[in-house]
Amino acid sequence: MTSAVTTDNSARPGYGQLLRTPGALGFVLPGFAARLPFGMLTISILLLVQHTTGSYGSAGIVAAVTGISMALSAPLMGILTDRFGQSAVLVPVVLAHAAAVGGLAALALADANVWFLALAAVPTGASVPQVGPMVRARxxxxxxxxxxxxxxxxxxxxxxxxxxxxxxxxxTALCTGVHPAAGLVTEATLTLLGGLLFAARRASQPRTHAPSATGESRSFALSHPGLQVLILAFLGIGAVFGGMQVSLAAFSAEIGNPGANGLLYGVFAAGNMIAGIAMGAVAWKIGPRRRLILGYVGLTAAASVLWAANSVILLGALGLVVGLFIAPALITGYTMVEQLVPANARTEAFTWLTGSIAFGQAVAVILAGRLTDAHGSAYGFLVPMAATALALAVLLALRAKLAPKAPSRIVNASVSAPVSAAAPVSTSAGASAPGSEAAAGPRDRVNERGMGHRVPVTVD
Structure with a gap:
């Protein structure tokens, strides 16, 4: 026992250690295969509908309906997943999604009216499988x-x-180089195959939380005030994604170099990836609530000057900075779900956040598109600026709701792990001795020391 605890204490949390978690690769790899198509859906719809109708406006309407439908259906999918299990929900969902995408593609190729396409986009978006939240729940x-x-x-x-x-x-390569519908067909095929493979990994899925004879009540994620604040804040992140997509494309067209759009958006996404990698390697000494607010301060500051960029180099540099600040806010928000929402509602909680991003993105695409058509790309960049400023104001005004409310739940959750002699943690709910760390220290200290790890104490 002593040697095992010593090994845990000396190990620095990192990606290698994370992926060595027993059973992790069994759901990470098929989970990635099932999530890759999600990044193909919107652009495939835009390219196909624009090809068949000749209108970017019509294509934008169909894509926006898809995003809004996904945002509205995602929490329901999360509730059903917590209730019945991931595999039970995922299998029929991926089958329905493949059928819905096939129907939308067929209507588009048949030159159907845009309103029929928008109607077909409802089941297409509503059936998008929430694999990302499912992986996070695992x-x-x-x-x-x-x-x-x-x-x-x-x-x-x-x-x-x-x-x-x-x-x-x-x-884009499939739609432009093979066939206008090839992107959607590939998206549906990959979603179906990847989703079925992920659903087959039953051993690692969280247990279901059905009502039982013991009287355990079902907790709905949305009833927790902390999650409500995160949902409002994540609308700002979604608005950044949507506003950047439209405004970067418009800026590239204005300077006579449409090909620069891919480069600019790639730099923006690269900033997010770089910051995400760094976030996983840093042992933070400040609490998650403060990290979240600081992330939004930086994101708001960076987004507020995008409208003034007048060159590809300057806009690329600003886009990189925006991406660097998105990751800390996004990652910290998802991490806080473990503290704010009980285990029996976490998949639902993750889908609320994912849906919030999708909804914010869809609304931003519409607003930025209208502003860009009327006044130019500089006005489109005002959408992420305003959205992040509002999100920051919400966080500052309601930050008290993000404080963990039940430290005893975390103590109970960690008593089964090895505990070092220097960390006396009570094994009964809320029964820590006076003056002990469980009674006086921050929640993060109880949580992390209860697991027998030597990790910097977080202070919020």
Whole structure:
């Protein structure tokens, strides 16, 4: 026992240690295969509908309906997943998504009216499988109370960004080089195969939380005030993604170099990936609530000057900085779910955040598109500026709601792990001795020391 604790104490939390978690690769790899198509969906719809209708406006409407439908359906999918299990929900969902995408592609190729395409976009978006939140829920269940949890959140953010870099490139190549519908067909095929492979990894999925004879009540994630604040804040992140997509494309067209759009957005996404990788390697000494607010301060400051950029180099540099600040806010928000929401509602909580990003992105695409058409790309960049400023104001006004409310739950969750002699943690709920760290120290200290790891104490 002593040697095992010593080994844990000397190990620095990192990606290598994270991926050595028993069973991790079994769900990480198929999870990535199932998530890659998500980065292909919007651009594939835009390219196909624009090809068949000749209108970017019509293509934008269909894409926006898809995003809004996904945002509205994602929390329901999360509730069902927590109730019935990931595999039980994922299998019918990926089958429905493949059928819905096939129907949308067929209507587009048949030159259907844009309103019929928008109607077909509803089931297409509503059936997007929430594999990302499912993977995060598996990490949360496997690493509950561990200092590796922020590393897992950083790893997932990097994975998401990688899909949003590779997915659009792959979809564009297929739509322009093979067939206008090839992107959607490939997206549906990969979603179906990857989703079924991920669903087959049943051993690592979190346990379901069905009502039982013991009287355990079902906790709905949205009932927790801290998650409500995060949902509002994540609308700002979604607005950055949507506003940047439209405004960068418009800026590139204005300077007579449409090809610069891919480079500029790639630099923006690269900043997010770099910061995500760094987040997983840093042992933070400040608490997650303060990290979240500082991340939004930097994001708001960077987004507020995008409108003034007048060259590719300057806009690329500013886009890189914006990306660097998105990752800390995004990763920290996902990490805080473990502290703010009970285990029986975490998949639902993750889908609320994912849906919030999608909704913010869809609204920003519409607003930035209208402003750009009327006044130019500089006005489109005002959308991420305003959205991040509002998100920061919400965080500052409601920051008290982000404080963990039940430290005894975390103590109970970690008592089964090795505990060093220097960390006396009570094994009964809320029964820590007066003056002990469980009673007087911050929640993070109870959580991390209870797992037997020597990790810097966080102060918020």
């Amino acid at each position: 990490w949360a269940a496997r690493l509950e109370g561990s200092p590796l949890l922020p590393t897992a959140a950083a790893f997932e953010s990097v994975t998401d960004e990688f899909t949003f870099v590779v997915g659009p490139v792959l979809a």
